[in-house]
Amino acid sequence: MPDNYTTRELLGAIQQAGIRRDNFFMRFFFREMYTFNTEKVDLDMIPNKTKIAAYCSPMIGAAIDRNQGFKTSSFKPAYVKSKHAVTANQSVKRRPGEPMKGAMSAGDRQNAIVMQNLDIEEQAVRDREELMCAEMVYDGKTVIDSPYIDQPYEIDAGRNPDNNITLIGAALWTNQDRKTYDIVADIEKWAAESEGLTNVVIADPKTWALMREFTTFNDKVETRRGSKSQLETALKDLGATVSIKGNLGDVTIVVVDEEYIDRAGVTQKVQRDYHLILAHTAVRGARLYGQIQDQAAQREGFDEAERYVKDWTEGGDPEVRYTKTESAPAMYLIDVNKVVVVKVA
Template sequence: MENIFDTSVLVQVVPNLKTSQNWLLDRFFPNVVTYETEEVAIDVDVGLRRMAPFVSPLVEGKLVEQRQYQTNVFKPAYIKDKRAPDLRKPIRRQIGEHIGGEFTAAEREMLNLQLEMADQIDMINRRLEWMAASALTKGKVTVAGEGYETKVVDFGQSADLTITLSGSDQWPLSIASGATNTQPSDDIEAWQTTFLKNSGAVPTDLVFTNKSWRAFRLDTTIKDNAITFPALSPFGNQINIGAQIQKGAVYKGRWGNFDLWLYNDWAIDPVTGIEEPLIADGAVIMSCADLMGTRAFGVILDPAFNYGPLAFAPKTWVKEDPAQRLLMMQSAPLVIPSRVNASLCATVV
């Protein structure tokens, strides 16, 4: 066992690198709104491809129904991250503190509270990213937890926009030498038309997982005009097939109308305790800025905050006997795809 009175010096702290990232949120859900109510509402201009009616110039004009809009109302989930920090931490060396100590007990207590609050916010942000992934892949968010009645927040996405390929329709993960494979590009051509028909929006982004990316780049037409000979493409097609990875997503190039992304992130389900990918491997997401995604935060049901709207509401108090400081972070978040049909998810592998 090392003697702390030796001339050793604590030279560095090994930080946690498994912190949350907000790539899906920042890319597709950039709007942040707080509400002074338990429920949040989004007004949607109902777009119908109507045509003006023909009538004889000798008869009365035909009465046409005026343009309609609808208000979608959702109730956010509620989060109460409550902690009881170890009372002995203020009298023990903090992470990163010099051997022998350099802070007072009061300073250590404040540092510990800061670390705990930062971790609480990190966990809420990861939950928001999970919500974004669920909204993009399923068109709904299922809220479930211990002692919480399971609720499904269904955003009403068209069933045409959730696609699962099976059997020989799946994208191949390998092809024979000299064989032709156009399945990925053929499917994307068809899906972008379905996307445009249902939403009126033009898709601009394709988000892949590891398996779907591997299958996509095996398309021989894509390989020829964007990988092997990108300089010969008059349309700016250029795809990077080199190994790349980042937190969230890494940019893999341009093909046709699309920016291409490879996404990787995971989270531990608090119910099952199992770490799973936020987007199931084998899926590909098609979307764009016209999704108009919103991070909505409802009212905090706590008189300490005057029942006001806050994204993150921290509070702390001390229980007298036995002495114990408690720390709680509250939030009422919901990630909403305002134009829900401006997103398509296909399971291709």
């Protein structure tokens, strides 16, 4: 039977096979990545608003400005794992796509199952990360809660309450006259709540369908889009989950439709129905990874890493082989107040 793979071999196999997948919210908003060798992660936030230089006489000493201070946000990231067993029974059965006479040896099948498990485990962890990214964008925070942790807690980026808007009653878009109401004026008003400029509006399919019902919107939106290199780069390789619909002046409208399977096996949407996200392609977010809490990872020098993958065997009667992928992610939206989120219906 084959020997177990080392962590270095497994990580190399993941990279070579192209298993890693980036989803929309992670790719678009969380382009920076940092790892830590401590259980908690520290984010040094340097104020980026510099005071204008003072007028003064060339013969008089300059006014002294206090150096920009900084504050450290220290918080505990989530901890996620995905684990599978590889049993002897699996390796003696013909795999899907294998010739009827079973050309693969039991060892070959075991290796194939290990690689398949890595793919499944990586996607499971990546789906969790994508959901954390989406929650951080929509709410300005992520709630870490599970039956498997002792106490729920939040990773809060400190969003201004005015940047999350919920329409109610008569203000709902579903209650407006489709021929006369100007939803573009609403979007322009909401964009003013941002601490930065807005050059992209992100919608779910239901919101996009509702927007297209308004005559004034259809008159103003330009669906013949030209190339916008920064946006095209941000959305590259995301396939059927993202569609660029058009432009309102220099603002691009993007529709996102992503799914994941929850712990109960039910397919859910990542994006939220009837929500608009107003943002900029240069908004900064960071993926922060705390220390891997595994003694083997520490011995092997992989405790400060985005991922730790492991292949090992337990027992002797019978032996069972296991694979595991684990990570300690925290998604943090640095420019949290340069994003405005509106629930329109």
